[in-house]
Amino acid sequence: MGALDWAQLLENQWNPNRELGHPQKTAHPMNRRQLLATSTSALLGTVATAAAQPLRVAVIGHTGRGNYGHGLDTLWLALPGTRIVAVADPDPAGLAAAVARLGSPKPFPDYRQMLADTKPDLVAVCPRHADQHEAMCLAAISAGVRGIYIEKPFCRTPAEADAIIEAAAKANTKIAIAHRNRYDPAFQTAKRLMEGGELGTILECRGRGKEDARGGALDFWVLGSHVCNLATGLGGDPVACSAMLYQDGRPCVEADVREGDEGLGAMAGNGLHARFELADGLPLFFDSVQNQGTKEAGFGLQVIGTKGILDFRIDRQPLVHFRAGNPFQPGATAQPWQPVSSAGIGQPEPIKDLAKRLGSHEIAANDLIAAIEEDRAPLCDDRQGRVTVEMACAIFASHRKNGTRIAWPLEDRSNPLR
Numbered sequence: 001m002g003a004l005d006w007a008q009l010l011e012n013q014w015n016p017n018r019e020l021g022h023p024q025k026t027a028h029p030m031n032r033r034q035l036l037a038t039s040t041s042a043l044l045g046t047v048a049t050a051a052a053q054p055l056r057v058a059v060i061g062h063t064g065r066g067n068y069g070h071g072l073d074t075l076w077l078a079l080p081g082t083r084i085v086a087v088a089d090p091d092p093a094g095l096a097a098a099v100a101r102l103g104s105p106k107p108f109p110d111y112r113q114m115l116a117d118t119k120p121d122l123v124a125v126c127p128r129h130a131d132q133h134e135a136m137c138l139a140a141i142s143a144g145v146r147g148i149y150i151e152k153p154f155c156r157t158p159a160e161a162d163a164i165i166e167a168a169a170k171a172n173t174k175i176a177i178a179h180r181n182r183y184d185p186a187f188q189t190a191k192r193l194m195e196g197g198e199l200g201t202i203l204e205c206r207g208r209g210k211e212d213a214r215g216g217a218l219d220f221w222v223l224g225s226h227v228c229n230l231a232t233g234l235g236g237d238p239v240a241c242s243a244m245l246y247q248d249g250r251p252c253v254e255a256d257v258r259e260g261d262e263g264l265g266a267m268a269g270n271g272l273h274a275r276f277e278l279a280d281g282l283p284l285f286f287d288s289v290q291n292q293g294t295k296e297a298g299f300g301l302q303v304i305g306t307k308g309i310l311d312f313r314i315d316r317q318p319l320v321h322f323r324a325g326n327p328f329q330p331g332a333t334a335q336p337w338q339p340v341s342s343a344g345i346g347q348p349e350p351i352k353d354l355a356k357r358l359g360s361h362e363i364a365a366n367d368l369i370a371a372i373e374e375d376r377a378p379l380c381d382d383r384q385g386r387v388t389v390e391m392a393c394a395i396f397a398s399h400r401k402n403g404t405r406i407a408w409p410l411e412d413r414s415n416p417l418r
Contacts, residue, residue, distance in 0.1 A: 058088070059126060060089075060111045061094065061127060066132065066262065074101065075124075079362060085118055086106045095107050095108075111136060111139065124148075127151065131156060141164075144171070146372050147175070150177060152177055152388070160389075161386035162413060187230070190310050198308060199307055204284070205302065205303050208286070215288050217268060229384060238278055238408055243272060244402075246271035309323045322338050393410060397412065397416040
């Protein structure tokens with residue numbers, strides 16, 4: 001399938017005034033022209049690099065403190081038009097292993113020194129520990145990098161996100177968040193199905209985390225960010241949240257607040273129930289209960305309408321399934337689940353090696369490079385990263401007020417549990 005075919009497909013998908021059975025409030029942040037440019041280059045992965053020389057990539061890792069994320073370091077080895085020139089890791093053994101793994105780039109124990117010495121075009125902020133992300137991003141922006149690809153969660157607080165976004169905007173540094181599922185072309189197909197009425201009147205979105213030992217607040221931060229990034233991509237940014245946190249079934253109290261894992265800051269609860277109001281009028285429910293017994297089967301998102309359901313399974317292929325029929329009349333109207341591809345419901349996926357290209361971050365990295373060349377926002381950018389961070393903090397803020405509805409933007413830009 002060629003670029004012209006993709007442009008035509010997206011032309012047919014885009015309808016900024018779609019009806020969802022709820023009052024239309026605000027459009028999605030990307031306009032139609034941006035969506036066409038973004039999706040065509042990202043989905044095809046055919047980015048023509050303007051520079052005569054490969055883009056120079058510097059990798060930031062931290063062994064024992066988030067390591068190198070989910071392959072954010074190695075993706076550049078196979079990506080045309082890029083070359084890893086340096087890697088930083090304060091752990092000597094981890095640094096030596098990274099040098100061997102990444103084709104012998106120049107090693108640095110300090111990422112600030114690496115940025116000053118090598119002046120890279122792109123930086124991969126790999127550690128999963130979010131307490132390091134703000135400093136790493138600001139250092140990279142200050143060094144003049146053109147693009148940053150960063151592991152999720154983006155950072156710990158809306159204030160940190162605000163600082164990164166402001167600095168990136170002034171420097172025109174493009175930042176992309178490693179929410180790989182947003183780069184799956186089936187996501188665009190799902191949007192087209194919603195806009196085309198296949199689901200009937202859309203009633204709600206429902207998401208769950210993995211609900212393993214991390215169930216509750218940590219599950220939302222680490223895994224629910226994937227789910228909520230999909231939901232807000234479909235229904236718009238949140239406008240309000242009401243939520244409660246629970247510890248072993250009882251509402252959390254101050255004594256339950258702890259320092260969270262993975263550098264995420266203060267959190268509480270091994271269970272949570274949250275309701276967000278999205279800009280398009282849809283309610284999004286997110287729930288997570290620790291060790292609830294389904295072996296991660298619930299990890300994903302469902303969009304429920306009067307004529308059918310879209311189901312998204314995170315990091316799986318196919319990403320999306322569709323089940324026709326009124327979900328409230330299962331015996332009378334329910335049909336079998338059908339996979340959804342870039343070509344439509346029940347159609348085989350025409351893009352070769354899609355699962356591999358998504359899993360390796362190839363498509364996301366190609367989109368970041370295209371965003372730099374076209375001077376546009378990446379498909380999943382820093383502002384969308386801030387949305388999921390603010391959603392986590394909104395849960396905490398609402399719980400502190402006994403589930404009171406909290407409106408956007410949050411007035412308190414810090415962690416409400418601090």
